[in-house]
Amino acid sequence: MVQSKKQKYLFLAFCLIPTFLLFAVFTLYPLFSGLYYSFFDWSGSSQNKEFIGFANYIKLVKDAIIPNTIMHDYFLVVTKVIGIMILALFFAVALTQLKIKEAPFYRIVFFFPNIMSVVVIGILWTFIYNPSLGLINSGLEFIGLESLAKPWLGDETWALPSLVLPSIWAGIGLFMLMLIGGISNISKSYYEAAEIDGASEWQQFWKVTLPLIWPQIKISILYIVITTLNGSFIIVQVMTGGGPNNATHVMGSYLYQQAFVQYNFGYGATIGVMILILSLLTVLILQFFMRRDKVEY
Amino acid sequence: MKRSVGQILGRAGIRIPLILWTIAVLYPIFWMFLGSFKSNAEIYRNPWGFPESFSLDNFVTAWTNYNIDTSVFNSLIVTVIGTVLTLVLAIPTAYAIERIQFRGSKALFLLYISAMMIPMVLGWIPLFFLLARLNLLDNIYGLAIVYAVSQLPFTIFVLTSFISTIPKSLEESAAMDGMSPYMVLWKIITPLSMSGIITVTIMNAIQFWNEYFMALIFLNTSSNYTLALAIDFISSEAQYTNAWGTLFASLVIAIIPVIVLYAIFQRRIAKGLTEGAIKG
Numbered sequence: 001m002v003q004s005k006k007q008k009y010l011f012l013a014f015c016l017i018p019t020f021l022l023f024a025v026f027t028l029y030p031l032f033s034g035l036y037y038s039f040f041d042w043s044g045s046s047q048n049k050e051f052i053g054f055a056n057y058i059k060l061v062k063d064a065i066i067p068n069t070i071m072h073d074y075f076l077v078v079t080k081v082i083g084i085m086i087l088a089l090f091f092a093v094a095l096t097q098l099k100i101k102e103a104p105f106y107r108i109v110f111f112f113p114n115i116m117s118v119v120v121i122g123i124l125w126t127f128i129y130n131p132s133l134g135l136i137n138s139g140l141e142f143i144g145l146e147s148l149a150k151p152w153l154g155d156e157t158w159a160l161p162s163l164v165l166p167s168i169w170a171g172i173g174l175f176m177l178m179l180i181g182g183i184s185n186i187s188k189s190y191y192e193a194a195e196i197d198g199a200s201e202w203q204q205f206w207k208v209t210l211p212l213i214w215p216q217i218k219i220s221i222l223y224i225v226i227t228t229l230n231g232s233f234i235i236v237q238v239m240t241g242g243g244p245n246n247a248t249h250v251m252g253s254y255l256y257q258q259a260f261v262q263y264n265f266g267y268g269a270t271i272g273v274m275i276l277i278l279s280l281l282t283v284l285i286l287q288f289f290m291r292r293d294k295v296e297y
Numbered sequence: 298m299k300r301s302v303g304q305i306l307g308r309a310g311i312r313i314p315l316i317l318w319t320i321a322v323l324y325p326i327f328w329m330f331l332g333s334f335k336s337n338a339e340i341y342r343n344p345w346g347f348p349e350s351f352s353l354d355n356f357v358t359a360w361t362n363y364n365i366d367t368s369v370f371n372s373l374i375v376t377v378i379g380t381v382l383t384l385v386l387a388i389p390t391a392y393a394i395e396r397i398q399f400r401g402s403k404a405l406f407l408l409y410i411s412a413m414m415i416p417m418v419l420g421w422i423p424l425f426f427l428l429a430r431l432n433l434l435d436n437i438y439g440l441a442i443v444y445a446v447s448q449l450p451f452t453i454f455v456l457t458s459f460i461s462t463i464p465k466s467l468e469e470s471a472a473m474d475g476m477s478p479y480m481v482l483w484k485i486i487t488p489l490s491m492s493g494i495i496t497v498t499i500m501n502a503i504q505f506w507n508e509y510f511m512a513l514i515f516l517n518t519s520s521n522y523t524l525a526l527a528i529d530f531i532s533s534e535a536q537y538t539n540a541w542g543t544l545f546a547s548l549v550i551a552i553i554p555v556i557v558l559y560a561i562f563q564r565r566i567a568k569g570l571t572e573g574a575i576k577g
Binding site: 007008009011012014015016018019020022023025026027029030031033035036037055078087090091095098100106107109110111112113114115116117118119120123124125126127128133134135138169172174177181226229230231233234237238252255256259260265268269272273274275276279280283 | 311312419479506545
């Protein structure tokens with residue numbers, strides 16, 4: 001392009017600087033100052049901000065609720081990965097390989113919960129679990145299993161597992177579509193060759209489909225892990241608020257409670273640093289274990 | 298090739314889980330619509346069936362007694378300002394990163410992209426005090442700015458890949474004709490990447506319309522509540538007032554715009570979300 005250097009830099013500045021400034025102020029600065037806050041004892045008013053070194057971190061290690069919140073987060077990660085991946089893979093294979101006429105209908109329906117607000121999903125499911133009116137207890141009663149009916153979200157043992165179902169319900173569609181994208185990129189000739197060699201449909205699935213969509217599976221798992229560790233607290237907040245008796249607190253909802261309900265902002269920031277470190281570590285470790293040579297036939 | 302009886306049965310059998318999951322997805326949503334027409338007494342009597350009559354009382358109550366009208370308006374403002382601001386900020390940056398050679402363009406792109414993987418919850422505490430200092434706390438315009446910046450990484454990511462598909466020759470010939478780079482960006486790049494712009498705008502709009510947690514932290518007066526907060530408030534009140542019908546009506550109000558957008562742009566939304574996730 002015909003233009004002077006000065007003009008080019010002016011244009012670059014016009015394109016980049018306003019955006020970067022806002023990004024720096026509203027994203028980078030808060031993240032770094034979150035790290036900084038974690039070394040203070042601070043209830044929010046400016047007078048009472050006291051530097052206390054690593055005291056918040058020591059408190060974190062000694063806090064009996066913290067290990068539970070971490071366990072709860074990883075419980076959600078593991079159950080969601082297993083539940084979503086099995087169902088999404090099953091639906092993706094069924095909708096691509098089996099030549100079902102109404103496949104687009106299923107695709108459209110299964111994806112819809114992905115764009116529903118967590119508030120709507122959470123409230124809907126809170127009602128589904130409602131002890132007296134809810135669908136689950138009514139259903140159990142209907143088939144004669146009243147003994148299994150319980151106040152799902154009010155039960156310390158069952159509250160956390162009860163949060164898995166809505167998360168799977170809301171998550172499947174996206175990952176199903178990602179896997180469908182992978183499957184439809186596989187050349188038909190592989191299946192034809194496999195069929196000539198006498199491979200059954202199961203064998204074709206294990207030997208052809210699965211290895212060839214490994215990249216999509218890997219991305220899906222990573223994505224579920226990241227979004228759960230960084231965002232599981234939203235559905236927790238809507239459905240149980242961390243209760244009963246802290247039985248469903250995850251790291252993020254505990255941070256919210258410490259910082260914005262009890263005004264321990266310094267300690268809240270420390271929990272935030274822990275979330276950041278755990279989530280980055282988990283992703284790194286996962287990427288290492290899921291490394292697998294790209295399959296080409 | 299002949300198919301055995303077992304295979305034919307297998308084909309029929311495969312539909313059973315598909316149909317069951319369809320019911321699992323649609324029934325709660327239908328039921329929410331049905332519940333919004335029932336009186337509270339009827340909800341207790343017959344929580345999961347059809348309403349006796351289709352009364353709009355719940356909608357009227359939600360709209361007038363629970364300030365849903367204000368919340369709808371607030372959500373609209375946040376969504377519109379948020380999406381427009383995201384575009385204004387993201388289009389020039391996406392263009393510069395994709396098409397103009399400068400030192401550090403790769404690093405800048407990586408910086409934006411990696412922000413998608415960082416848990417923002419850590420930043421929300423300082424952001425809370427920053428907004429307070431800027432007088433933007435408990436302010437829907439402040440929230441709109443926060444929303445816009447939070448979707449910048451995703452938007453820049455999608456737009457750079459769209460802009461990269463535009464042939465370079467178009468810009469070059471325009472520049473030959475003496476068009477300034479500002480005009481190239483405005484008159485050539487923006488219209489040609491309209492498809493990508495529409496996709497990200499719909500995605501961002503749904504995101505902002507649905508968002509709950511940042512609104513919970515950054516807003517606290519009920520007259521500033523967005524729809525998600527207002528519904529959450531009605532829901533926690535319903536534990537005591539049992540105003541379930543009103544709650545369902547407000548859920549329906551919240552979900553209808555999303556259903557309409559999905560009905561029109563189903564393909565775009567599905568494509569946008571999967572591509573956004575694949576960034577990895």
